[in-house]
Amino acid sequence: MNDNDTKRLSRLTAIITQLQTTRLVTATNLAEKFSVSVRTIYRDIRALEQAGVPILTEGGKGYYMMDGYRLPPLMFTEKQANALILAEQLVLKNKDQSFVNDYCDAIDKIKAILKESAKSKANLLGDRTRFDQNINRERSSNFISELQYALTNFLLISIDYVNKDNLSSKRTVEPFSLISTTENWLLIAWCRSRKEFRYFRLDRISKMEVLAEKFEPHKMTLQEYFDKFY
Structure with a gap:
């Protein structure tokens, strides 16, 4: 796989992620985001459709993903995982219990798909990272x-x-x-x-x-x- 193929594969994956996280995206938006031509985005969308990805159009306004379609979880880089672990420590300071619970559950799911080596490092980082505020972790809401x-x-x-x-x-x-x-x-x-x-x-x-x-x-x-x- 040459460099151009690698870049395109990365872009196709990123387009799918964008479609899964945004209700409606235009070819122009995607072209600007990935610094390519609109024609290139059209080709990318056709390639994804041919690969079985259910991409739909809304009256010429843009593209969206068929409801319920999801890719298997993608792997995180070590730096991305570390950023999420750091964010977890910030969330633990929050005073709303429901928010803390939901974020920690999400972090557990993320850790579950990490490679064992990255998982060990993530757990180590979590154990070694602390913030001074709200040490008692008191909660004043749950909404x-x-x-x-x-x-x-x-x-x-x-x-x-x-x-x-x-x-x-x-x-x-x-x-x-x-x-x-x-x-x-x-x-x-x-x-x-x-x-x-x-x-x-x-x-x-x-x-x-x-x-x-x-x-x-x-x-x-x-x-x-x-x-x-x-």
């Missing part, structure tokens, strides 16, 4: 995982919330964004009872339920929200 699900699926949530004056209220809100601060996590959401966007500290949510009812997605980015309200 991030459910909130992420509600946010990406546009599902209403019901919360029991205790404000700074220790007054409790029940709210139905439309989750818009999650923001990490040095102390805890904040949920930005449209409060249906107050009819405005509000901040909710996760450590002040005593109870939460993801409802079956969907809401209309808010037509703005997080930056547009900040520009509008701050």
Whole structure:
């Protein structure tokens, strides 16, 4: 295999990864990302289709992968694995238990596909890496995982919330964004009872339920929200 073949194989694999992680991608986007011509991307897409990869098009807007299709896990380089292990130590400082649990489960799955030599090094790095903050690993919330699900699926949530004056209220809100601060996590959401966007500290949510009812997605980015309200 010559250098051009190696580069193309790497690009084809990267295109599949891009299609698996992005809902819709255009040939122009892919060409810019991989510094090749659009014509080359067309050839790459045809090659993947001929190899049995189920790539579909959406009205001339771009390409997407058939729902449910996944490649077997790809191998990580040692440096990539080390970066993930380091991130794990940062996550362990987080005060939301659901987030910590889900990330650690994901790391365990990643370690399972590493070669034995890389796995040993990853475990060693995990044992030898520590951060000073949140040494006791105290948790003050357990809602991030459910909130992420509600946010990406546009599902209403019901919360029991205790404000700074220790007054409790029940709210139905439309989750818009999650923001990490040095102390805890904040949920930005449209409060249906107050009819405005509000901040909710996760450590002040005593109870939460993801409802079956969907809401209309808010037509703005997080930056547009900040520009509008701050």
